[in-house]
Amino acid sequence: MPTKLLxxxxxxxxxxxxxxYNLSGAFAGTADYVRIGLNVALLVGLLRGQExxxxxxxxxxxxxLVAGAILLLQALSLGGAAFVIPQLGIFLYGMITLALVYGVFLLWCMNQADVQEWLISRTMKD
Structure with a gap:
């Protein structure tokens, strides 16, 4: 398994x-269950090597990436008001950065030849 896929x-x-963890909160909804289902399907699918x-x-x-860009635009429109509570402003920009980095890394990783070859070889074994 390629390191980047790991x-x-x-x-x-x-x-x-x-x-x-979000399910344990008071505001758990249908979207949380959909996210969990998609994450489990994606995890199992990648481990099995499905295209x-x-x-x-x-x-x-x-x-x-789209969601991160929208959040970034909203955060930039807040300007200095995002840092009225400094910890929340730092948390907001940290989460936006994490989303953008994760989106770029995931897209880059799935387009790499060694990842594609590993997934195909994994599919052929089954």
Missing amino acids: VVLILLCLNLATNL WARVLAKVTAVLT
């Missing part, structure tokens, strides 16, 4: 853990 799988597990999982990962990356 990093993606670890990030997916962390995202899944975060979504499961649809690679396509789903690319779609997820693009959606993450």
